[in-house]
Amino acid sequence: MTAILGGGLGGLSTGYYLLKNNMNSNNNLKLFLLEATNYCGGWIKSIRTKDYVFEQGPRTIRPKGLTGLNTLNMMQDLGLSEHIAPIKSDHPAANIRMIYVRNNLHTLPSNLMSVFTKSQPFSKPLIYALFNDIKSPYKILPDDSIYNFVERRFGKEIADYAISPMICGICAGDAKEISVKFLMKTLFEYEQNHGGVIKGLFKSFLKPKSDTDLDLSELAKKAQEEKWNVYTIKGGLETFPDTLQNHLIENNVNVSLNTKVNEIEFVDSSSVVLKQANGETHTANHVYSSIPAYALANLVKKQHPRLAQTLSDIPFVTVGIVNLYFDKDEPLIQPAFGFLVPPIENSPILGVVFDSCCIPDQKGTVLTVMLGGKWYKEKFGENATEKMLLEVALKEIVKILDIKIDPTAYHVNILKQCIPQYVIGHYERVAKIREYIASNNLPISLVGCSYDGVGINDVIYSAKQQVEENPCLQG
Numbered sequence: 001m002t003a004i005l006g007g008g009l010g011g012l013s014t015g016y017y018l019l020k021n022n023m024n025s026n027n028n029l030k031l032f033l034l035e036a037t038n039y040c041g042g043w044i045k046s047i048r049t050k051d052y053v054f055e056q057g058p059r060t061i062r063p064k065g066l067t068g069l070n071t072l073n074m075m076q077d078l079g080l081s082e083h084i085a086p087i088k089s090d091h092p093a094a095n096i097r098m099i100y101v102r103n104n105l106h107t108l109p110s111n112l113m114s115v116f117t118k119s120q121p122f123s124k125p126l127i128y129a130l131f132n133d134i135k136s137p138y139k140i141l142p143d144d145s146i147y148n149f150v151e152r153r154f155g156k157e158i159a160d161y162a163i164s165p166m167i168c169g170i171c172a173g174d175a176k177e178i179s180v181k182f183l184m185k186t187l188f189e190y191e192q193n194h195g196g197v198i199k200g201l202f203k204s205f206l207k208p209k210s211d212t213d214l215d216l217s218e219l220a221k222k223a224q225e226e227k228w229n230v231y232t233i234k235g236g237l238e239t240f241p242d243t244l245q246n247h248l249i250e251n252n253v254n255v256s257l258n259t260k261v262n263e264i265e266f267v268d269s270s271s272v273v274l275k276q277a278n279g280e281t282h283t284a285n286h287v288y289s290s291i292p293a294y295a296l297a298n299l300v301k302k303q304h305p306r307l308a309q310t311l312s313d314i315p316f317v318t319v320g321i322v323n324l325y326f327d328k329d330e331p332l333i334q335p336a337f338g339f340l341v342p343p344i345e346n347s348p349i350l351g352v353v354f355d356s357c358c359i360p361d362q363k364g365t366v367l368t369v370m371l372g373g374k375w376y377k378e379k380f381g382e383n384a385t386e387k388m389l390l391e392v393a394l395k396e397i398v399k400i401l402d403i404k405i406d407p408t409a410y411h412v413n414i415l416k417q418c419i420p421q422y423v424i425g426h427y428e429r430v431a432k433i434r435e436y437i438a439s440n441n442l443p444i445s446l447v448g449c450s451y452d453g454v455g456i457n458d459v460i461y462s463a464k465q466q467v468e469e470n471p472c473l474q475g
């Protein structure tokens, strides 16, 4: 028996890859998945009505790179190709991304030409950042914050107005704490090995490129040919975990909802018992844990306090999500992806996504305001109510977007400890956790957003890798 702990995208994808590998071998895979809530999909949740879709968690997926193409392969395999709504590179949601600085919205440069012209809030054309990199000294470091790295190589304005809001948008985090390896591992290696990013870039041109060995599906090829920027799923992203869950059930995976595990007992290298508070137990030869690291820490602390401590050292942040629908024929916003607010502005909001521009088949104007993240407690305290977050969101919408009418519908959600923060030293910490597991012969693999990347593509790819790394464990 093989167990999957957690039915978010990480757990569901693990099931998908275990089934796929099993089809290629002649193993008789017996697989079960335990999910604490009454729903599979984790943070992916969509509220669908005939007029609008409110996404309470993620809304767009990137099609690019190895991990992006891998997800598209999975989408096609699950029969989701027809449901995909791409945003191509010439769409406003692809090339108009704004930041809110000093009481104004500014469009960030999105093409090569705009790098040569000065645009607010930057005091010089962005090309100057490259000169900065060439002339600046470098520092040999094991890791650094992404803010420090970008400030050192490209200047403070790029760190404040480009990278800091981007980090807010990706993980609701503080660029001054997040590891440079989270987004810029290769650029950091260029600096460490060659003394600068541009120098490293030139040297890398001389090296032969290694091709990925991923076979591309028709859908992945189409995304490349049509230059998709991002995509979403018609009717809401929730269709994706729903389809994955059905795929698992159709293939005889036993999916148990409302099944919260509260302790894991490792018996030996091929036996593990998952225990519920009501005394029920589930025995497996191996468990793939996709629950957040802090939650797993609680389950293993009795037998492995040192492992539990390292797992709980991975910090998470809370995000407030306010979805708003305005039933007006004329759009209340300009076509764009939305805007982010750099932390230096000290605003109560992280940013606003213009959903009616990014998600198809929406009537009127649909917006999502994101609040808190790294600054949640500082801005809203321990006991913020949904009403409080709604009031803050509406006030900011009036101030920034000049929308003075009341929303026709809204939904507020406080997503507690929803996004892991890959702070300085994260990758070394994850290596240490996996070393501990290997040296103690624990029959557990770690998947999900706590370890190998926080986005949808990362979580799916990590599941694939973990299943490939433990092929003998099935059956």
Ligand SMILES: Cc1cc2nc3c(=O)[nH]c(=O)nc-3n(C[C@H](O)[C@H](O)[C@H](O)COP(=O)(O)OP(=O)(O)OC[C@H]3O[C@@H](n4cnc5c(N)ncnc54)[C@H](O)[C@@H]3O)c2cc1C
Residues within 6 Å of the ligand: 005, 006, 007, 008, 009, 010, 011, 034, 035, 036, 037, 039, 040, 041, 042, 043, 044, 056, 057, 058, 059, 060, 061, 062, 259, 260, 261, 262, 290, 291, 292, 295, 319, 321, 415, 418, 419, 447, 448, 449, 450, 453, 454, 455, 456, 457, 459
């Ligand atoms: C607000 C927000 C916006 C985002 N936007 C994007 C985006 O636009 N694009 C993108 O690519 N990514 C985005 N992400 C990231 C993406 O949502 C995550 O990478 C992904 O959903 C994480 O999946 P997971 O399975 O690792 O974790 P989770 O979704 O947290 O799933 C873990 C599951 O484990 C269950 N569980 C926990 N403890 C137990 C237990 N003891 N016993 C049994 N079950 C348990 C939980 O109930 C849950 O279902 C966003 C995330 C958030 C929060």
